Amino acid sequence: MGKNLLIAHGGAPTAVINASLYGAVEEAKKSGKVEHIYGAIFGSAGILTENFVDLSAVPEAELAKLLVTPGSAIGTSRTQLEKPEYEKMVQVLLKHDIHYVLFTGGNGSMDTCGKLKAACAEAGTDICVCGIPKTIDNDISVIDHAPGYGSAAYFQAQCVAEIAQDVRSLPIHVVIIEAMGRNAGWITAASALAREKCGDAPDIICLPEVAFDEEKFLAKVKEIHEKKGGVVVVASEYLHKADGSAVAPPLYQEGRARYDGDLGSFLAKLVISKLGIKARSEKPGIWGRASIQSQSPVDRDEAVRMGALACKAVLEGKSGYMAGMMRKSTAPYEVEDVLVPIEEVMLTERTMPREFISEDGFDVTEAFCDWCRPLLGADLPQFADFKGEFNLEGVKLH
């Protein structure tokens, strides 16, 4: 009886998590070393309940659809596991002759991955466990960036570029676009790439790395509104004040249950009530991690490669590593594929470095744009515009 391989997804999906699955499955097939390639249905929950799909039996044409399918085709979970559950997992792996395990996910899933590796060793098995990085937030430490981020960045830049055209057309209000990324501003920051084809929007970028100063924010909005009529603000979903408290009051709070408030909506209300200027908010929300239309081809290719790299590692008997990429050069864009010891990335979090944030804290730097640009994988579209420089003089707009 041959050796089997199991792949599980953890955490929220991305636009390319299925592409990593594809990369891993193809590598396992090619190796000839694996009898069954199992997918755990709904992540670690699927391992514990022995709920597997045999991906080695899926026709190639159906597998290829993984490259352009948002969400997770095998499901995912966010389960926090306790020690007895890791021990049970090892028993399940042994029962199903699973010698190789791959976990695709972010910081939390790499933690699971590292603990499962330890549990396998403790039980005296030679099961190999490796991780495939995945996060739209780009907050995994050590590596240059994770698969999932490039597509989320493209989505964000595209969204802002298109909304900016709308605001330029009818410059009567302040539009707040809420971006994903609770503690790390990488996605919010990518909005700056919209500028290259759309004049000067976004006008203000509010990152979670910078304490929100209401007075300074309102002064900036007022100044830009007087000059341009329409103002485009991009704000990260969870901004905090200097004292660490949330800017937007919670949507719901009772006991330990707490749901973040809608930051964009809160800022729109702030602008209306304090400045008397029309304002509204937009929140594409989880669509930003689930859009194939905005999938970055660079991101997709890298996701496939990371899946294949982690698969190759376990098949070579390596355990306790996460596949990753280090930036070798930005122009031309070049990365080096590496294996990172899993201990270095378990539950750590990487936020935007100071040199990527502008001095006044309401923008990003050219260094960030240079770093981010190649990850989008495609140019933003060019638009026609015959309005010339905006001039409110004598024009009454409603």
Added chain:
Amino acid sequence: MGKNLLIAHGGAPTAVINASLYGAVEEAKKSGKVEHIYGAIFGSAGILTENFVDLSAVPEAELAKLLVTPGSAIGTSRTQLEKPEYEKMVQVLLKHDIHYVLFTGGNGSMDTCGKLKAACAEAGTDICVCGIPKTIDNDISVIDHAPGYGSAAYFQAQCVAEIAQDVRSLPIHVVIIEAMGRNAGWITAASALAREKCGDAPDIICLPEVAFDEEKFLAKVKEIHEKKGGVVVVASEYLHKADGSAVAPPLYQEGRARYDGDLGSFLAKLVISKLGIKARSEKPGIWGRASIQSQSPVDRDEAVRMGALACKAVLEGKSGYMAGMMRKSTAPYEVEDVLVPIEEVMLTERTMPREFISEDGFDVTEAFCDWCRPLLGADLPQFADFKGEFNLEGVKLH
């Protein structure tokens, strides 16, 4: 000295308002009857301030970009005009030898269009004024549908289809997607087209044509959540109760200034607090009228044609009409291009007919889907899915 033509945009932009501009400009050029083709910068405000761009001088390659540019490349406005302003407009038209005027817009702009036509006649001029329909809301009377709607419908269906994949992957919460369309549910309804490739999402559709019943809504959410874990609700941005009051409290209200509250956010809070189920909301908002990625090719072609048709009408000396389309057949899709007397569409509003709404009011009918499908202009993508029927038994998801 030759005769000139003027085009002005009114109301909010769509993904194809620039395509109508392109169609009108090309028709005017082809006719050989027009010396200058002017675009009014920022709509009727641009007419009153004599702020024009000469589109006849723009290179063809630049004009062609109009087909794939969101927003309005000549700007737009929402100005409500008084009688003296119409009289002033006529003087501006005479001063610039403008014999032909085209207004692109919705109900409000068709009202402007009709009043300008009357003012031109009253002043004893032979200036011809016609309208080009444009609205994402699809609420213009008489005609089958207006350019702008097909792209907004595709955007909506695409958004719901992709988010549905995310929710199926990690079915732990209720996701409320807020759709545009204040009084008419045409855009919200288009979400149903997402179903054809994505299982059964959206699970609930809340239209503004149906009075919102909180108890029935919560009961339905609870029932679906027990069965599927994840629930996808699409709700129109402005739902009302049986007594006509808004479901969501206003974002801001003081004196006559009133800003609608975030309906999606309100419903998410309702689900959390009344049912104790995780919930969140998404609101792509004005992106839904500004996305070229989701532009329907059928919509774009029709927008070009409507621009050309209205242009042809004024050049033939017709005045006081709006270009429009009547449905001749749905399978195969066929429309007849017509000219509608402008009086029939001024300031009227068309909502969803009863036969397009399901009996329980939380869905649309197959008749609506059949009517809407050809307007999307493209099939929704097919996704891979290996999860099988969702079964919560024994699976603890977080």
